[in-house]
Amino acid sequence: MKLIQNFINGEFVATGSRFNKHSPLTNQVIAEVAEATRDEVDAAVKAAHAALKGPWGKMSFAERTEMLHALANEINHRFDEFLAAECADTGKPHSLAAHIDIPRGAANFKIFADVVKNVPTEFFETATPDGKGAINYGYRTPVGVVGVICPWNLPLLLMTWKVGPALACGNTVVVKPSEETPQTATLLGEVMNKVGIPKGVYNVVHGFGPNSAGEFVTTHPLVNAITFTGETRTGEIIMKAAAKGSRPVSLEMGGKNAAIVFADCDFDAAIEGTLRSAFVNCGQVCLGTERVYVERPIFDKFVAALKKGAEALKPGIPEDKSTGIGPLISKEHQRKVLSYYQIAAAAGATVVTGGGIFDMPGELKEGCWVQPTIWTGLPETARVIKEEIFGPCCHISPFDTEQEVLAKANDNEYGLATAIWTLNVSRAHRVAHQMEVGLAWVNSWFLRDLRTPFGGAKQSGIGREGGVHSLEFYTEQKNVCLKL
Numbered sequence: 001m002k003l004i005q006n007f008i009n010g011e012f013v014a015t016g017s018r019f020n021k022h023s024p025l026t027n028q029v030i031a032e033v034a035e036a037t038r039d040e041v042d043a044a045v046k047a048a049h050a051a052l053k054g055p056w057g058k059m060s061f062a063e064r065t066e067m068l069h070a071l072a073n074e075i076n077h078r079f080d081e082f083l084a085a086e087c088a089d090t091g092k093p094h095s096l097a098a099h100i101d102i103p104r105g106a107a108n109f110k111i112f113a114d115v116v117k118n119v120p121t122e123f124f125e126t127a128t129p130d131g132k133g134a135i136n137y138g139y140r141t142p143v144g145v146v147g148v149i150c151p152w153n154l155p156l157l158l159m160t161w162k163v164g165p166a167l168a169c170g171n172t173v174v175v176k177p178s179e180e181t182p183q184t185a186t187l188l189g190e191v192m193n194k195v196g197i198p199k200g201v202y203n204v205v206h207g208f209g210p211n212s213a214g215e216f217v218t219t220h221p222l223v224n225a226i227t228f229t230g231e232t233r234t235g236e237i238i239m240k241a242a243a244k245g246s247r248p249v250s251l252e253m254g255g256k257n258a259a260i261v262f263a264d265c266d267f268d269a270a271i272e273g274t275l276r277s278a279f280v281n282c283g284q285v286c287l288g289t290e291r292v293y294v295e296r297p298i299f300d301k302f303v304a305a306l307k308k309g310a311e312a313l314k315p316g317i318p319e320d321k322s323t324g325i326g327p328l329i330s331k332e333h334q335r336k337v338l339s340y341y342q343i344a345a346a347a348g349a350t351v352v353t354g355g356g357i358f359d360m361p362g363e364l365k366e367g368c369w370v371q372p373t374i375w376t377g378l379p380e381t382a383r384v385i386k387e388e389i390f391g392p393c394c395h396i397s398p399f400d401t402e403q404e405v406l407a408k409a410n411d412n413e414y415g416l417a418t419a420i421w422t423l424n425v426s427r428a429h430r431v432a433h434q435m436e437v438g439l440a441w442v443n444s445w446f447l448r449d450l451r452t453p454f455g456g457a458k459q460s461g462i463g464r465e466g467g468v469h470s471l472e473f474y475t476e477q478k479n480v481c482l483k484l
């Protein structure tokens with residue numbers, strides 16, 4: 001049986017305590033994972049602390065940048081291994097992970113190294129009574145040891161999205177991958193050693209949340225800042241942990257995102273975009289659409305076209321090029337998503353398509369499959385319209401006016417993202433400005449420029465990462481004032 005180990009101070013570390021990693025495709029055990037105890041987490045944090053004071057802290061920015069570029073190149077060099085590991089852990093199609101997870105995961109190291117290189121700091125001249133004046137300038141230093149707590153939906157991509165800028169800014173990290181997706185973070189340890197990243201700069205500890213590695217990292221007094229992606233209720237616990245020692249947090253959390261489709265949209269583009277935003281990665285994307293509002297004149301046509309697209313998604317194994325949809329991450333998550341399918345039916349939803357599980361052949365029968373599902377006919381108060389499901393499903397409602405749809409779309413405790421489909425330029429801007437979200441896409445979805453701010457409003461997050469905004473979190477800015 002494959003053993004996935006912790007990576008501490010440049011070494012792979014096994015422990016006595018083990019947990020099983022199951023395949024989402026078959027539910028069979030594919031690996032054992034060595035769970036870090038409080039002692040391993042302590043060793044990882046101390047190694048990260050020592051590396052800050054050691055070679056990493058002393059390295060010139062140019063050398064650091066060169067290493068981060070080498071890291072990205074080496075991930076791409078071992079692309080197939082990363083792809084296999086990510087797809088084994090998540091069950092997602094190769095076509096998806098080869099296009100998004102792995103290349104973008106590698107690119108995060110290059111892009112953030114370049115961002116850090118190109119961001120200036122402030123400069124002010126100050127008048128003084130003696131007429132000679134003073135100058136002020138900003139000077140950035142690393143924030144220190146960063147605890148990085150990751151989810152399972154885009155494991156490598158969302159982890160390097162944090163580790164990339166953290167290392168570019170000169171920090172060291174202790175990463176706690178999701179217990180569901182331990183492999184690529186561990187594999188990255190090999191790459192770190194290969195390119196010569198000093199020991200202790202990048203550490204990985206495996207385990208769960210409460211009373212396990214997640215809690216041990218977030219409560220460790222030598223962790224200087226915590227960056228987290230995951231559920232809102234976990235984020236709240238982490239924020240409380242970070243209060244001890246007044247440590248900064250960056251929280252990227254849940255969503256219940258609305259798409260708004262106006263009758264004047266490019267219909268085919270809106271269908272193509274909504275098929276992706278609702279069903280890609282089996283609906284397990286924080287930015288995904290679970291509420292669709294469609295202007296009444298095109299409502300029936302839209303529902304019919306989305307149904308046709310959803311029904312064309314063929315479930316299958318990652319390696320099969322014709323696979324359109326993989327399984328959910330775990331049996332536990334499958335139970336959760338199916339419970340919402342039942343809640344929708346019990347509330348009287350019209351099930352346009354789906355609503356159950358795929359009947360898969362052979363060993364795939366035991367996998368975590370669910371059908372892409374579309375509902376109509378529920379009131380705005382329905383639980384499947386209010387709560388994040390994180391599965392391949394959406395509810396579609398008709399609307400008549402812009403004001404009405406804005407009120408409905410904004411009536412949610414989350415505020416992560418939206419997709420607005422219209423060819424009326426004024427309306428596009430007007431609606432985007434009024435949506436209570438961190439990310440508003442117009443005539444697109446998940447189109448990312450990493451220089452732009454990323455994060456959620458309301459209960460979807462605290463803080464922004466991306467471009468210069470990542471620097472705000474991963475560095476401490478001091479003002480140097482010099483009297484002339």
Ligand code: NAD
Nearest residue numbers: 150151152178208209210214215230231234252253254286
């Ligand atoms: P989760 O909150 O269950 O787990 C995330 C991580 O937190 C895991 O590594 C877990 O072990 C750890 N954890 C759990 N309890 C902890 C505790 N008490 N202390 C410390 N660590 C703890 O989330 P998930 O199920 O892995 O991911 C799905 C969620 O993530 C969805 O809600 C989704 O919307 C959200 N998400 C948000 C974004 C974003 O950018 N806003 C991106 C991806 C996913």
